[in-house]
Amino acid sequence: MSGNGFDAISQDIANLDINDGARDPFAMWDTAPPPAPKLKSKGVIAMDITEQFGNAARQLDVGQLVKDPYFTLFESVGALEIMDRKMDSGCLEPGETMEDQYDFNQELLPEEIIGIIDQLLCHEMAWHMGHPLAQTIFTSLYIDKLLSPSPISIQQTHFDSRHSFDEPLTLRILRAYCLGLIKTCFYVNSRVKTEHFYEEEDFVTHTFNRSLLEGIEHNDIFQFLDETTKLLAESETLPLDIKRALDCRLQFRAQFLNTVELADSRTSDSLVKQWTTLGDFLPYLNSSSKLGKSVPTSFSVKIQRKLASTVPPRPIVQVSQEAAFDHLERLCRDAAVAVEVLTYYDSHSLMTFVLLFQARKPQPSVYVRTLLQHYLFADMVILGTKSIRHILDDDLAATVLPNDQLLDRDNDEIEVPNDPRHQMSVRMETFRARAAGSYLDILRTICQNRCRIRRGLCHTIADWDNLQLDSEELDVELRVFTGEKPIVDPEISTDPIYSFPLSSWAYFYKLKQMEWIVQMGFELETYQPDELAGMYWYLQYLAKTRSRHLERIRGFDMRSFAAARKNPKATADKMRAYLNAISFINFSTMEASATYGFAGALSCLFTVLGRLSLIKAPPRPYSDDTMRYEVRMKPFSCIGLPELIPFDELTKVVVQPEESTIDLLKFAAESAMGAKKGLEVLSKLSAKGAYCQGSHDSWLNNIKACLKACIFTSITIASVKKAVEAAGKDGKPKIKVEIPPSEKGYHDWWVVPKVIPVP
Template sequence: MPMHSGFEDYLDIPGGDDFAEVTDLFVAGAQDMEPEEVLLMDGFTLMDAMSAFEIGEPRLDSGMILEEQRRPPFDPLTPLLPEEVCWILDRSFACEMEWHAGKTLSQSVFTILFVHHLPDINPEYLPPEEDEDPARPRWLITVVIRAAMLGLLKCCDFAWRELSKNRVHDIEDWQGEKCDVSLLEGVNSDLIMHLLDTASDWVQQSDLSDAQIDALCDRLYLRKTLLALYKLDLLKGVDQLWYHTTVGRELIDRMRTPDNPIPPDSSVHLAMDAYIARRLPNFMPIRITEIPPLGQIWDSLDAFLEFWAEIGHLVASPSLSLWKTAGQLRYSLHKRPACAFHRSLLQTLFFDKELVFGTYRPTRLVEQFFYETIGIPYPAITQAFKRSGPANPPASMQDVVERRIIRLMVPHIRSYWYNPPRRRRHLMKEVLQWHMLYDVMLKDVETHEPPDAETAAILRAVPLTARIWRLEQCREVILAGFQQELYAPEERPIAYWYLARVLDQHIACIEDVLPSVARDSGAYSELSFQADHLAALQMISTALIALTSMYITSTWKRISINFKRRYKWVLDPEFKTLTPAHPLPDLLSFPSMLDELLQDTLYSPSRTFELAENIAHRLSESPQEAVSHWDRDRRQYLRNLADACDRLKRGTPDSLIELPNLNVKTLKWIPDVHPWFPTVASA
């Protein structure tokens, strides 16, 4: 079978193609063998055979074809009905989405045999056909299917180029093995778009019925739309992006018609070979995957285009806080993760070739960092330092701070589009870096003597920016542990305890910096929102310390060892050389805090959850103008938080006196219900 999918003629197989079929010879020879009998050649023992299996060579038995897997040879020029052509085109979209979902090309796109036979269906190489069936014209294959397959491969080529930039990780996030099959790397995309237009013209000028013409043209237009999106320069064509995504989603809605099943005996089924990996250079084990139902195909493709539209909103919003908010909400809403291609594309769009947001120099990050965190323009900050600095200031200090911010900010924003475990590991390492930045800023401020109250307020606020970001990352690391179900039951009360301490410090830090922030600035609005939001989280965490305390059954020594392992990111020895990083990971203070909490007979977990629920409801009803396009997502996050509080409120005691009556087994952590907080089974 030809494996070359370009435009050149099929080349002879090295060694010739006059192979002899030997299956019958082996079958005849095996008839004289007894069950479990093994034939071994000289120098190859049973141990050698078992070692091959133990090593796990994935292609060891790839050539074995069971009787039920045998099928007639595929003829790419077998005439097809328009409905069968639509069936193939629908499967091409499904296979593309399956690749983006993490399957290999040999399990998805390459299972469509037409992609391996493009030279065989090139109309330039075929003689005119005599006695053509009007219901099955050959041009449906040589013009329509060929153009669609070329478009499919070129879309995969554009995606592969982006994915191979090492923003995401091969095998961990996506599968990049091409199996020596061309993705039309050397073919101009404009030529393929022209072939798609030509195919649409052939369909529209044909004698097919109106319904058949519409069905074929919709699929060709959708492929052309996807190809236009892949090749689009998003930094220069946001309007075109929104246009293409709108058109694409409208086409999908038109194609959401009841699926007319293709008869099982139709020859079109031979165009799909789930076992194609047997005949491809492939290092992966052969795994057979089913094509999803047609409705699921369109849902996946619609979500694919929807996220592309969200990318357009991010590109049009060169703001650190908006990019951060968009990434946080996708995690906290426990949305279906974006595909690796989109995650890689976002990281490239944020910072690539020494430019931020495709337009600005990296120093733009420093300006946005201060202005969006504390509402003070960076020039005002530099002027305040000049007014209060020594007569001969160290010229390098400002450069040191700027370099640290840039070096921290680029991977930090990109990390919102890492896979969840990798993102958590990155944030764990980042916590120390933020505190080192805080330490540098604090020591720099101490060398200055502000001449007036306004300058003093600016100097006092500057180090707090790094502290705010450090506390935020601490919170994200702890919450990600719940979302990824990392904590053992007895670790949960300690996790909620340390989370509550982090939230306390974060709220106090915001209260310290708010007097220095202009009330009419976006930073003041966001800081005020966060103060209320963090207060709700702090209330929930404190109540859960009491409710989960019964999980603690191990010895103190065992708890201490687990704590050191789980919180090694805040126990790094380098912290001891810096300004104390409050809240300190002082596990010795946990027992006394827990005893004090449990002895407070007036403390009511259910009323605490109710108060947190009221805060979340109030915030969800207020306009979230600061987050622009993500207003709806933030409101949904707050409603989800309120719902979690409502479930806990209805299933927990009114007083800690009733705590022994709570069956701790009724607390269930279900990330799909809420990523961080439990629900009560009886509620």
């Protein structure tokens, strides 16, 4: 642009006066579209496509996505702007260097050593929380110096070559701590990578092509830490409080390193002591952190430029010391509890332990969850001592086959093909091979984060549905060799009734998983407030179906027990096996009854609140009730039994238009009272009677939380009933309803509305 043109524009701008009444201040806003650009080029033909574009846009539905199939990831990456510091790690400010000019030869104050160590501990816990090493531990210049290049001995790990013969004590303390930290991360990283987890979602194991001291033996680092601790004890130049703080940090690191190295072993007594001892360091570590002095220059984001990474530069993750110590304390506590799974009592107690452990709030860290997986499944030996056959047979014996000939291990010794015992052994082995993976998948799924548990269960129930069908065929074949006599009862059915033990067992576990899926939907706030009535009704439907199925199993168990009591050769051990199975069926029936009673009460309560317009459906322009029902029931659409209830039928049984509001509230109150009595009975059971040995305290706390939620439900129902009666038939009750988040209630699986009176 010429100078005269620029001066003319400047003069025009100077002449603008917004207070000039003769001018329209909005004259510049012209409603007419700007003219099309006039491109003059032999290779470009410009044309106005405004009308065509508008016509095409009007043909699209609201919410419809338009995607160019030729605009690939390569084109999108190529569109990124080079030399943008947000995307380009090589972009430098004027005068900035590629690397930090940090003097590793400088002597640090003891207070600065404490500050750096505490900051490294915060970064270590940030890594455990799921942040990558590039934004946490690897941002330390001292860590970077130790790992570049990859050392293979302690002698190659000096911060500065001038310290090879005369290293200050403060730097030796820092070096010893850093070596112990890196080796600790190596063990943690190795354990997490070995087990099942979700990269970037749970934990980041990527080391960016850095070696975590794999070439240096554990004993060498542990010995170096011990020698440094002794040198510190012999020093007389440091103040006593500083000396004690440094000594505590060295011993803590040595204990942490030793604990994670031993954590892979499956000996419960020593591991519990290791984690408990590690937790004992935390109070003084926390209180003495005030002695430290931070050294921000010892951490730098520029180190990311040297890491093998294709992601843009990211800022350093800052975790407060309070949050870091809280996380570390929970890690030690949860790991000590996880070790208790190694004490085996029975299969049902094992399942209960894993369920309750994974439901702890906050949920155990990824490292602890992978340790639990290791204890459960390592080398395909359950808990280090039990075979999968042992666990399956225990579960079958305690449910559908107490003291049954199908589980007799002597059958395996029979090699005569015509012998019924050989045929039973062959078919039972076929069943175990088919069921083992499905059974272990339940435990493996429960070891994931809460969202993944629900998603995983949606897949496992389809496998259990197929297992149930396969087991029915085996039940029919086994019936020939066991000589089972059916029950003939014209009042129940004109056909003979057989036990179908294997398929009954599979159906029992399938129903439990279906209940867990629905219950975790409440915990994860998957359902909207206006959907709670329907989902709680479906939960009570599943729980009632399980209760009826348990009644059927009990009938056959009692029949076998009665026959065994008439046998003079029956031993006391055999009688205990029957009593144990019947006891478990009774416990499960009571628990299922409490569940469907509580769920039925909440379903009626939310139905009433919907009638009174106290809970309103939010606007949903992109869906309707039928589509949303299909989404909610998608995990169960492939299940053959129980059959999926049609939407119209479900709506009718949930809304209950023929019932009055008062009658619904009365039924809800009665159901809540029945559930309360059931939960009170459950809360008085022993660990053995509740099949939660090893986790009785957690189980009891869970039952008490359900009981509190049930009592609160009864109070809410009474409040709503009182408000409805006071309002009369045509009046509107003077109350409003709040739906608390799942974590704010007494129990995550029971969403109880809060009723607030209004003037």
